[in-house]
Amino acid sequence: xxxxxxxxxxxxxxxxxxxxxxxxxxxxxxxxxxxxxxxxxxxxxxxxxxxxxxxxxxxxxxxxxxxxxxxxxxxxxxxxxxxxxxxxxxxxxxxxxxxxxxxxxxxxxxxxxxxxxxxxxxxxxxxxxxxxxxxxxxxxxxxxxxxxxxxxxxxxxxxxxxxxxxxxxxxxxxxxxxxxxxxxxxxxxxxxxxxxxxxxxxxxxxxxxxxxxxxxxxxxxxxxxxxxxxxxxxxxxxxxxxxxxxxxxxxxxxxxxxxxxxxxxxxxxxxxx
Ligand code: ZN
Numbered sequence: 001x002x003x004x005x006x007x008x009x010x011x012x013x014x015x016x017x018x019x020x021x022x023x024x025x026x027x028x029x030x031x032x033x034x035x036x037x038x039x040x041x042x043x044x045x046x047x048x049x050x051x052x053x054x055x056x057x058x059x060x061x062x063x064x065x066x067x068x069x070x071x072x073x074x075x076x077x078x079x080x081x082x083x084x085x086x087x088x089x090x091x092x093x094x095x096x097x098x099x100x101x102x103x104x105x106x107x108x109x110x111x112x113x114x115x116x117x118x119x120x121x122x123x124x125x126x127x128x129x130x131x132x133x134x135x136x137x138x139x140x141x142x143x144x145x146x147x148x149x150x151x152x153x154x155x156x157x158x159x160x161x162x163x164x165x166x167x168x169x170x171x172x173x174x175x176x177x178x179x180x181x182x183x184x185x186x187x188x189x190x191x192x193x194x195x196x197x198x199x200x201x202x203x204x205x206x207x208x209x210x211x212x213x214x215x216x217x218x219x220x221x222x223x224x225x226x227x228x229x230x231x232x233x234x235x236x237x238x239x240x241x242x243x244x245x246x247x248x249x250x251x252x253x254x255x256x257x258x259x260x261x262x263x264x265x266x267x268x269x270x271x272x273x
């Protein structure tokens with residue numbers, strides 16, 4: 001009896017179901033750095049993948065889990081857990097296929113940007129904790145929009161996931177898309193959101209983090225100017241800054257990253273033109 005009552009409550013009360021209604025889905029790509037879209041086949045109130053909360057959406061009457069797959073994910077079967085209003089937990093499986101990411105070798109003239117000194121490391125660790133906090137943000141009040149416009153009119157490279165070497169030394173894979181454009185080119189919000197934080201960082205230069213809701217968060221780096229302040233609501237196409245070459249760069253460009261459940265995924269999966 002208790003179970004029936006709770007189910008009815010879940011149907012009647014939207015606060016019981018933490019799925020948000022969306023008007024489109026991103027492009028699914030079951031590879032490291034991609035996005036898995038899993039039909040929950042139930043009315044889940046919460047979902048988790050690798051202990052991180054995942055986005056649950058309602059699209060055309062069906063509930064889906066939208067999962068960011070990390071670049072270092074193992075190839076094979078992965079699982080997520082879903083919880084219903086009565087506390088029952090179920091497991092769903094999805095496959096992750098292999099994807100070849102090629103190597104990229106870059107020469108950085110400022111040696112400290114490749115091998116930072118001790119003071120730099122203190123700064124870098126502080127900044128990465130600051131950014132990580134913004135990436136972990138979960139705003140239930142924002143409705144995520146997956147169909148995005150490119151944030152800059154420029155040359156979009158397919159640079160996401162490249163295995164990177166700076167001055168022949170291996171570093172973390174490239175976690176975003178680089179869009180080359182002249183210094184001063186306007187950067188626009190690709191989707192509605194709230195400015196979660198801004199900063200002037202060692203590697204990323206002038207940076208903005210936009211929160212699009214439910215764990216969908218985007219990052220803009222190396223900017224010449226930051227034209228918004230934290231807490232501001234921005235709409236699609238609103239100017240947030242200008243292209244620059246601050247931080248570790250080899251020329252003016254925008255570095256654009258997208259996070260889902262605090263995992264960097266390929267921004268190309270969101271651009272619809
Ligand atoms: Zn980049």
